[in-house]
Amino acid sequence: MSSSLPATGQQVREWCRTGKWNSPTAGLAPGYVQANLVILPVDFAYDFLLFCQRNPKPCPLLEVLDKGSSRTLATSITADIQTDLPKYRIFRDGILDQEVENITNFWREDLVSFLIGCSFTFDAALQASGIPVRHEQEKRNVPMYRTNIPCKSAGVFKGPMVVSMRPMQPSDGLRACQITGKFPRVHGAPIHIGNPLEIGIQDLTKPDYGEAVTIHSSESPVFWACGVTPQAVAVNSKIPFLITHSPGHMLVTDWKDQDLEGEERVL
Amino acid sequence: MSSSLPATGQQVREWCRTGKWNSPTAGLAPGYVQANLVILPVDFAYDFLLFCQRNPKPCPLLEVLDKGSSRTLATSITADIQTDLPKYRIFRDGILDQEVENITNFWREDLVSFLIGCSFTFDAALQASGIPVRHEQEKRNVPMYRTNIPCKSAGVFKGPMVVSMRPMQPSDGLRACQITGKFPRVHGAPIHIGNPLEIGIQDLTKPDYGEAVTIHSSESPVFWACGVTPQAVAVNSKIPFLITHSPGHMLVTDWKDQDLEGEERVL
Numbered sequence: 001m002s003s004s005l006p007a008t009g010q011q012v013r014e015w016c017r018t019g020k021w022n023s024p025t026a027g028l029a030p031g032y033v034q035a036n037l038v039i040l041p042v043d044f045a046y047d048f049l050l051f052c053q054r055n056p057k058p059c060p061l062l063e064v065l066d067k068g069s070s071r072t073l074a075t076s077i078t079a080d081i082q083t084d085l086p087k088y089r090i091f092r093d094g095i096l097d098q099e100v101e102n103i104t105n106f107w108r109e110d111l112v113s114f115l116i117g118c119s120f121t122f123d124a125a126l127q128a129s130g131i132p133v134r135h136e137q138e139k140r141n142v143p144m145y146r147t148n149i150p151c152k153s154a155g156v157f158k159g160p161m162v163v164s165m166r167p168m169q170p171s172d173g174l175r176a177c178q179i180t181g182k183f184p185r186v187h188g189a190p191i192h193i194g195n196p197l198e199i200g201i202q203d204l205t206k207p208d209y210g211e212a213v214t215i216h217s218s219e220s221p222v223f224w225a226c227g228v229t230p231q232a233v234a235v236n237s238k239i240p241f242l243i244t245h246s247p248g249h250m251l252v253t254d255w256k257d258q259d260l261e262g263e264e265r266v267l
Numbered sequence: 268m269s270s271s272l273p274a275t276g277q278q279v280r281e282w283c284r285t286g287k288w289n290s291p292t293a294g295l296a297p298g299y300v301q302a303n304l305v306i307l308p309v310d311f312a313y314d315f316l317l318f319c320q321r322n323p324k325p326c327p328l329l330e331v332l333d334k335g336s337s338r339t340l341a342t343s344i345t346a347d348i349q350t351d352l353p354k355y356r357i358f359r360d361g362i363l364d365q366e367v368e369n370i371t372n373f374w375r376e377d378l379v380s381f382l383i384g385c386s387f388t389f390d391a392a393l394q395a396s397g398i399p400v401r402h403e404q405e406k407r408n409v410p411m412y413r414t415n416i417p418c419k420s421a422g423v424f425k426g427p428m429v430v431s432m433r434p435m436q437p438s439d440g441l442r443a444c445q446i447t448g449k450f451p452r453v454h455g456a457p458i459h460i461g462n463p464l465e466i467g468i469q470d471l472t473k474p475d476y477g478e479a480v481t482i483h484s485s486e487s488p489v490f491w492a493c494g495v496t497p498q499a500v501a502v503n504s505k506i507p508f509l510i511t512h513s514p515g516h517m518l519v520t521d522w523k524d525q526d527l528e529g530e531e532r533v534l
Contacts, residue, residue, distance in 0.1 A: 064317055184451065
């Protein structure tokens with residue numbers, strides 16, 4: 001089957017749009033940048049944009065759509081975020097209301113959509129450099145944890161940073177710092193290596209999001225700021241209406257991973 | 268006299284606050300990051316923030332202050348932008364109304380202040396690497412030009428990119444690309460090298476802002492996105508009320524130039 005899996009962002013989006021794909025997007029269209037999605041009413045858009053500006057490590061913005069528009073301009077010229085992700089979550093007053101495969105029935109002219117970088121991009125770069133990525137090896141979702149590191153707040157949006165964790169040999173951790181540091185728009189270099197207690201994580205076997213992975217005795221946990229942070233913060237703010245992608249069910253864009261290396265794509 | 272010039276950002280700000288300094292800040296407190304200032308009513312703040320997000324090369328945000336607050340939190344914990352710059356410009360409906368040495372009489376609770384990176388930081392890095400910076404050699408303001416490169420618009424904010432130009436040997440131009448590429452929050456790598464006509468500049472001897480500098484026959488002009496862009500765009504938008512710093516009269520922060528290398532200061 002894998003030979004028939006979508007090979008480009010365009011193909012993944014068509015499969016989603018036509019109901020042929022409603023599963024996680026990890027491994028689809030290798031090399032294409034995938035994005036987290038947060039959609040909220042324009043009344044909250046300034047504070048949310050400011051939150052992202054103030055916290056670029058967990059919230060690296062790839063694109064902000066015009067009010068009322070579901071069409072991307074920068075990350076793709078053909079994507080429609082009402083239909084082109086496999087699965088969405090609708091929140092009301094901070095409570096998950098339902099999970100749906102498109103959001104055409106929920107669209108409103110006052111909605112503003114934010115696309116935020118995702119660590120899938122640097123996972124590929126790590127693997128290309130010969131650094132094993134445990135959650136990929138074990139075919140699990142990456143383990144993610146709430147920390148005691150406060151984000152800088154903006155209006156109603158406040159809360160702790162969420163991090164993703166990849167266990168690796170300490171020497172690989174230092175190489176990973178070099179490699180991912182080249183990708184500031186997908187969280188950049190790690191924010192911590194070693195003792196999880198120092199950033200408020202009690203138990204690595206019990207992630208707050210995603211799934212636990214094996215950590216060998218010779219390995220150190222390496223922690224990166226995670227794109228779940230802005231979603232968690234938006235949900236915690238209990239704003240009346242909020243749409244996000246379902247975890248792992250991302251927008252696959254037309255950008256290639258290497259476009260995010262350094263500042264290439266900022267123009 | 269130079270030995271008595273302020274040596275830290277804190278000292279410069281005190282001199283400004285107490286009326287002892289109302290001149291350009293170039294050369295003051297070497298090694299401290301200086302910032303462009305744009306202040307506008309909150310009704311326009313979302314579109315302006317979005318403009319900066321969409322155009323990070325000319326508009327690299329260092330900090331956005333809370334509505335109604337003139338106190339910085341990130342770039343300094345002691346600065347007050349009502350008093351701590353040497354000179355300000357007040358615009359009404361896009362027309363320069365007056366130039367003042369503090370803005371306490373103009374402050375309003377609905378104002379939002381944006382601090383934007385300035386190329387003084389990478390000029391220092393270029394010189395430290397042995398690349399001569401012509402406008403520093405000739406003690407002039409850097410020459411700046413409107414280009415035919417459109418910025419991505421956001422609401423009322425639209426217009427062409429403004430660039431700064433430094434003439435140098437072509438081999439130094441390539442080195443300068445490497446060096447300034449490490450400073451994405453102060454415009455990063457150049458956007459063009461060589462023929463100015465290709466980006467819509469007719470005559471290098473007639474800059475739109477700043478002053479012309481000597482270009483030797485063996486040199487190429489090297490162009491960087493410039494922090495005058497967001498000011499020019501804000502003025503051109505003819506919004507009812509706008510405050511900026513006077514050209515060259517910047518806020519000197521407590522950040523050091525090296526803090527802006529790579530992504531160090533994004534946390």
